[in-house]
Amino acid sequence: MNAHVEHAEAEIFQKYFWSTDHKVIAMQYLFTGMAMALIGGFFAYVFRMQLGFPNQHVPGYGLVTPGRYNALVTMHGSIMIFWVAMPVLIAAFGNFLIPLMVGCDDMAFPRINRLSYQIFLLSALVLLSSFLVKGGPFGGAWTAYPPLSAVGSYNLTPIGATLWLVAVALEFVAFLLGGINFTVTTMNSRAPGMKMYDIPLVIWMIVLASVIFMASVGPLVAGAIMLLFDQTVSTGFFDPSRGGDPLLWQHLFWFFGHPEVYVVLLPAMGIVAEVLTVFARKKMFGYKTVLYTTWAVGFLSFVVWAHHQFVAGIDPRMANIFSVTTLLISVPVTEMVFLYIATLYGGSIHLDTPMLWALAFIAEFMIGGVTGIFLGSSGTDIYLHDTYFIIAHFHYTFVPIAIIAVFAGITFWYPKMFGRMLNETLGKIHFWGTVAAFNVIFIPLFITGTAGDQRRVYSYAQFAELSRPALQHLRTTSTIALLVMLSFQFVFLFNFFWSLRSGKPAGTNPWRSTTLEWTVPSPPPHGNFAVLPTVYRGPYEYGVPGRADDFFPQNVPD
């Protein structure tokens, strides 16, 4: 090998794997997240096939044994939350958008940023390596309640359980580093003139999500250390026969786990806010009110966690308190959704693909939101807890968040990321196929859940009430709809990679948007701005009276 080739290889490595450029790191997060989404989606395919067509050979996998089924659902949950929703929504969009939208050249700490991705990649590899160890991957549900998760002779996957825990802990470290970097960059490195209320909502939301994550994850980091010691050096933190308490883990987990819902929700809301205002050509209805409700949601998310534990053996008196706080949090969330709908009023709505995704987010998320009331009310939760009703409920929140809003974001910023437009026809085919199939997957599951169908069960043969043919038909319907939804994703993948080379050149500002990222070339060069911008106004100045253009960019002087 001659020196020239070696040098070129070193350069490619430097540029794509060792770069400190926030845009490269964003792409690293995006593509890692997409790869993990394919893995998580494949798991969903396998276990849905087992449920839809019990005990058949699953094409591409084989027979699903009980242990494998448990591992598949555990990994599906863990991957989709920690290795898809978080890296794509917060890390990929946060990394790409924050420096561009606040008008600076990079993150405040580029090398910490790079370290964050490297730790994240390591965590993903540790998780996937658990498929290769003796006993296979952890199968004790993504909540990992001890003693099941703590004792190898209970879960039968002692190495897998430890690898899962280490992977999750590393992932937390990665997002602590990343999130603190986002927060500091947004607080300190804004363009001159960009005041607190001139920051685009998506940046606000990503930063607030990072802060909520930072403040809620600490106790679970402590819990992870305790559980790790229970697994490896025989301490008894969660062992009642030695003075510990298994409920402690549940509390530590959900003290993080519930804010985590809002950690992924807020960036999705932010993305939708950007898309909504651009394609409705409208100023955000009550920008400040949206922010106030966000803060309220952020604070309240810390006081509702035990509604995941109503029947878990907590003191029943506490359930009343957490019921009250849970219904309380519906107040700011409703207000936020209403404000988004009100933004449509008086607009001029263009139904391009990103806008379709954004509207679908609101429409579907509302279903997820209202079904949450059934579960937050302690009385009905007695019956619905751990049934498919709750599966359907949180998929009606997480799919809009991690799939629909992400597609809104990708289709919206794709021109900026890669300099070319996505194909609009393929985009619409993908949209309708995904959203229609999504509803057919989960509406049947609401019904089976209401009929008492419990979750995390690989076969209903043991239960007379659940193995009725009527319920099985619903499960099969759901599985077939999942196959349809998954197959439509190939349309997206084709569109994504085809448009990289053959899409229409995008130009600087294809959507005629006001925020700063649309003032730089697509894709933005290293260092982003040729001349660092100055900001003169808020982010959503559309249809300002007395102007020829219907949009008024943030960086244009009066």
Next chain:
Amino acid sequence: MLERYLTAASTYAHSIDHLFILIALVVGFWLIAAEGMMFALVFKFRAKDGRPTQYITGEEPQLKRWISIPHYIIIVCDIVILAGAVMVWYNIKQVLPPADVTVRVIGQQWAWSFQQPGPDGVLDTADDIRTVGELHVMVNTTYRFELLSRDVVHSFAVPAFRLKQDALPGRTITGWFRPNRVGTYDIQCTQMCGIGHAMMAGRIVVETPQDHAAWLLRNTDPPVAVEQAPAVSPAMGDSLAAMAAVRR
């Protein structure tokens, strides 16, 4: 509404079903209203040539009313739902009505076992009846259960009773149910408990007093004469009387 999907077989099943319907009506109304509003706005304000977009900040009082008034109504709705939820919860989980019979329910990987009093009506005596996977109870009798786990977290769920309670190792959790419909119902474990989670099924058999007495008799060894049975609890009195009738 829920009964179309699954029988209601305990006294409190209906209160949960009614709460479910109350919530479904309230949130269903708001869901339809909000979705309808959204689609109407998308249709009404779709892009048309020559119609400029309006400049609205969201601070205009006459427009803010469209947000704030529904919002206040929603707070009222929340309070109504909350009142119902707390009432149902209080009656099921916080209050223990006087028990006719006390049974012990023990979860372990991966089976439910039950301990119930024999003819003497007292738990933890020599004539206790221990069963695995099947609990025989008498209709219209208030049962108190003590829930234990031997190893990991399990969840004792009887969907037909609308009953669910996790069993934790190291804790004894007390609850109650009063079956009011004869039949055989599923017991599920609804908390992930390891590789055999799906096999951890049980049956709860709700019997008439006569059938229950016969069952008790079959499982008591040696059969205890009615006259010798000490400390008969009021409810067991019924079944003992029935038992005597069967013997005659």
Next chain:
Amino acid sequence: MSASAKPIANTRSATGIPTVRLITWWVIASEIVIFGGLLASYLMHRLAHPEWAESASHTLTWAGALNTFVLLTSSLCAVLAHQAADAHDGPRAAKLLRLTVLGGFIFLCIKGYEWTLDIREGFVISSGGFWAFYYTLAGLHGLHVLAGMIIMLIVAADTAKNEELQRVECIGLYWHFVDIVWIFLFPLLYIAR
């Protein structure tokens, strides 16, 4: 490589707090919840188990007190380094930072000696609830001391050349935070019975 040149983002200060100090405060905030979660767990277990006081009476109070003294003194060195950095005296600041590192090193040595004595007496991490928390809390704190020492040595190398003097205060802030955690660990693990 390009990363050696600082991005402009790093030099801006819209909040009025320099970027390095801002990130230090956020790191401290995130550490508060990590230690807070563990301490809250310990506290409720300790209150639930009065019998743990017997285990606690086996801890070596003199070692804990000596370590408190060592950490307080090293904190003094760290804050004097900050003062020197403010006076643009890089070499003196570096010397004081290295003294702080020495304090951390002595702390870890005493800790190691103390744990050796504990283990010789048969008190290991799996000996019971108190000991599990004792080793976990002190171990997590010790890791923070170690991390602080490493970062401080890196900072001191630049400081000696009169470069990046603003970092002296920030590593000091972190060090004082670790000190404060120990100030609470000392009574919780050694004194309370």
Next chain:
Amino acid sequence: MTTEAHVQHPNYVKIWAILVALLIVSVAGSMSHVREVVLVAAFGVALVKAYMVAKNFMHITVEKRWVPYLLVMCLLFMAILFAGVAPDVMKQSGQNWTKNPVAQPAQTGTGGAARHE
């Protein structure tokens, strides 16, 4: 970036001397046989020491106001965590539940035995 001092530097050695004196107080307090004296000497002094370090060494009182608010907010969340968890973990029994006495052989399943291998 500015390297100008944003704080007045007090006499740090004097503060250090006070801190060491407080340490001696808390150790001396621990010799007492009165439980209240021990606890007040230990935790009262710890609070004072922590405040002194935060005020004089970390200069938190002259930092921007939101910084102490942020840190206090984090502490508040930990207090919320404690308040929500303690009714289950700290108590031995509550409404309709009670913790079993520890020394029950029935409570040690196969896993418990395997753990001590």
